[in-house]
Amino acid sequence: MTLxxxxxxxxxxxxxxxxxxxxxxxxxxxxxxxSSIPPVVLAQKMFTAMDSFPLMAVPFFILAGALMEGGxxxxxxxxxxxxxxxxxxxxxxxxxxVASMFFGAISGAAAACVAAIGSVIIPEMTARGYGRxxxxxxxxxxxxxxxxxxxxxxxxxxCVMTNVSVGALFMGGFVPGVLVGAxxxxxxxxxxxxxxxxxxxxxxxxxxxxxxxxxxxxLLMPLIILGGIYGGVFTPTEAAVVAVVYGLFVGFFVYKExxxxxxxxxxxxxxxxxxxxxxxIATSSAFSWVITSxxxxxxxxxxxxxxxxxxxxxxxxxxxxxxxxxxxxxxxxSIIILTPVLLPVLNTLGVDLLHFGVVIVxxxxxxxxTPPLGVCLFVSCxxxxxxxxxxxxxxxxFIGVMILDVLILTYLPVLSYGLxxxxxxx
Numbered sequence: 472m473t474l475x476x477x478x479x480x481x482x483x484x485x486x487x488x489x490x491x492x493x494x495x496x497x498x499x500x501x502x503x504x505x506s507s508i509p510p511v512v513l514a515q516k517m518f519t520a521m522d523s524f525p526l527m528a529v530p531f532f533i534l535a536g537a538l539m540e541g542g543x544x545x546x547x548x549x550x551x552x553x554x555x556x557x558x559x560x561x562x563x564x565x566x567x568x569v570a571s572m573f574f575g576a577i578s579g580a581a582a583a584c585v586a587a588i589g590s591v592i593i594p595e596m597t598a599r600g601y602g603r604x605x606x607x608x609x610x611x612x613x614x615x616x617x618x619x620x621x622x623x624x625x626x627x628x629x630c631v632m633t634n635v636s637v638g639a640l641f642m643g644g645f646v647p648g649v650l651v652g653a654x655x656x657x658x659x660x661x662x663x664x665x666x667x668x669x670x671x672x673x674x675x676x677x678x679x680x681x682x683x684x685x686x687x688x689x690l691l692m693p694l695i696i697l698g699g700i701y702g703g704v705f706t707p708t709e710a711a712v713v714a715v716v717y718g719l720f721v722g723f724f725v726y727k728e729x730x731x732x733x734x735x736x737x738x739x740x741x742x743x744x745x746x747x748x749x750x751x752i753a754t755s756s757a758f759s760w761v762i763t764s765x766x767x768x769x770x771x772x773x774x775x776x777x778x779x780x781x782x783x784x785x786x787x788x789x790x791x792x793x794x795x796x797x798x799x800x801x802x803x804x805s806i807i808i809l810t811p812v813l814l815p816v817l818n819t820l821g822v823d824l825l826h827f828g829v830v831i832v833x834x835x836x837x838x839x840x841t842p843p844l845g846v847c848l849f850v851s852c853x854x855x856x857x858x859x860x861x862x863x864x865x866x867x868x869f870i871g872v873m874i875l876d877v878l879i880l881t882y883l884p885v886l887s888y889g890l891x892x893x894x895x896x897x
Contacts, residue, residue, distance in 0.1 A: 473765050476501035476758075490801050491747070494808075495754035498761055508764075513757050520756030520807075521749055524708055525631050529624055530745040531711030535718045536578025537737045539692065540587040542722025542729040547686040548573045549591050554674040554682045561663020562670035563596045564609045565656055571613035572652050575620035576693035577714070579627075580744075581802075581839050585614030585850040593854045601668055603857050604865035609659055611851035611862065612869040615836040616655075618802065619648040621697060625802050625835065627707065628752065629828045632810045637707045638700045639897040640828045643887045647829050647880050654872045662868065688721045701896065748803055755807035763811050772815035782820050786881050789813060793831060794874070797838020801846075805835050825897055826884040833880060837873050840866055 479500045483493035495513070502510045539545070552569040559565055570588050578584055589610040596606040618625050621641030630637045674682075683690075695717060696710045705713065722729030762768070775785055796805050809831070817827055839847040842863045852862055880886055891897035 472501050472505045473762070473767065475504045476761060476765075480758075484799070490804055491750040491754050494751070494758045494804060498754065498758045501761055512760075516757040516760045517753035520753050523631055525627055525637060525706075526749070526752070528622075528627055528708040528711040529748055530741065531708070531715050532579040532622055532624060533583070533744050533748075534737070534741040535692075535711065535714035536574075536580060536583045536587070537741050538715065538718030538722050538729065539574075539577050539689070540583070541733055541737055542718060543726040544577065544689045544692075544721070545570070545574060545587040546591055547682075547689050547726075549588065551682045551686040551690075553671065554679040557671035558673040559660060559670045561601075561659050561666075561668045563592065563599060563601065564605075564659035564663060564668070567592045567596070567610050568613040568616070568652055568655050568659065571610075571616045572620055572648065573690070573693075575617035575648070576622070576697070577689075578617055579622040579624045581614045581617040581836065582846050582850050584617030585610055585847050586854070589614070589851055589854045593851070597855070602666065602865075603855050604861045605662060605666065605668075607851040607855035607857055607862045608865035608869060609655075610854075611840050611845070611847040612655055612866060612873065613652075614847045614850070615839050615873075616648055616652055618836050618839075619644055619651055619833055621645065621648075622700075622707065622710070623832065624748070625806055625832045626828060628803050628806050629810065629831065632807060633814070633824050633828070635824050635828055636897065639888075639891040640825055641697065641707070642701060642891045642894065642896055643825050643829050644832070646886050646890055647833055647876070650879070650886065651833065651873060651876050654876050655869055658868050658872050688725050692717055692721070701894070751801055751804045752807060755804040759808050759811050762808070768812045768815050771812050772819060775816055776819060783882070785816065785820060786822070789816065790830075790834060790877060790881060793834040794837060794841075794877075797835040798841045798845075800838070802832075802835045802839065805838070806831060823884055823888055825891065826887040829887040830877065830881050833873075834877050837870060837877070840870060840873075 476497055480493060480497035483496055499510060499513050502508055502513055548570045549566055552566040556562060556565040556569055567588060571584050574584050574587055593606050593610055597603055621644045623644060626640050626644060627637055630640055696714050699705045700707055700710050775788055779785055839845050842859060848859060848862055852859055888897055
């Protein structure tokens with residue numbers, strides 16, 4: 472049964488079958504070969520996987536991000552970031568990264584972050600003489616901060632899988648998100664210096680204050696969401712609903728850039744994105760149940776520990792596995808499938824699950840900018856109108872520093888759980 476499961480999965484991937492369908496179909500084929508398990512289990516496990524209160528946060532955070540994008544939030548965040556960091560060498564690259572960090576605290580999704588910020592900043596950087604591959608690579612890698620900076624959809628999925636507190640993991644993502652953001656800015660600055668990309672003029676403090684006032688309502692949203700979660704005012708799911716209501720209010724009545732004529736497109740795009748994610752969650756959960764029932768996690772744990780009993784070496788092997796899987800499998804599906812596989816190894820090594828939640832999310836986020844299936848690369852390519860080969864070459868220095876960040880986070884767990892423990896959330 473196990474052989475049939477993985478052979479059919481690889482075959483369907485090779486035939487370019489969409490990932491959710493490939494995972495579901497391979498699970499169904501495997502169940503047909505298992506005389507003791509009826510195929511109806513597939514439908515049962517898919518339904519059970521989606522019957523979860525925390526998962527209700529996913530569509531609402533997606534909708535909130537779409538509302539804020541259509542309501543003029545991204546443009547104001549970019550202008551605010553430009554007043555503070557635009558004067559450095561490669562200043563607009565800094566703006567793209569800082570603005571992505573702010574937008575990540577609203578949307579919780581990487582591709583949405585690339586689209587929202589990139590649609591404004593990429594044409595601007597190109598017009599100012601920045602090379603298209605450099606510009607596209609900066610925005611693609613900056614977009615991954617959308618899943619590292621809380622709220623984060625992959626973090627919610629991981630918490631559902633492991634029963635880790637969503638609020639604690641959200642807070643645990645702050646320091647790693649800032650670390651990765653700072654690392655990306657360093658690489659962007661270094662390349663900009665070599666390529667001769669000059670910064671913008673230095674803004675006065677009066678201009679910065681005006682930009683801050685203009686972006687006040689945009690900056691208030693993540694404070695309301697995360698402050699409400701950490702303060703115990705509402706759950707992450709309730710926070711997502713509050714974010715939608717806030718997005719509607721700001722878009723229609725404060726900035727007045729959201730129109731009823733655009734709401735249909737916003738709702739349709741949200742429904743499509745939600746259906747895609749939930750379909751992946753459903754089929755991946757069924758797939759995960761099958762491999763768990765076949766005791767594959769225990770075999771993987773035994774195999775890894777037989778190669779080495781060193782905590783350092785095993786964690787390195789896990790990182791290599793995650794980097795490899797992330798290059799060709801969607802982040803949510805990877806988390807659902809790999810988490811139960813790796814849990815026995817983590818428990819044996821005594822690895823903190825909140826710490827590993829940060830590691831797996833950051834690790835798999837690298838897959839979003841790694842060819843051949845990096846979703847952020849495709850979004851950025853579409854905006855900048857360059858080839859996948861060009862953006863891939865330009866993205867390698869950024870990917871390299873992100874891998875270094877993953878290793879730092881892996882072997883310095885205090886960076887992940889230090890802040891939640893400090894405030895008593897963990």
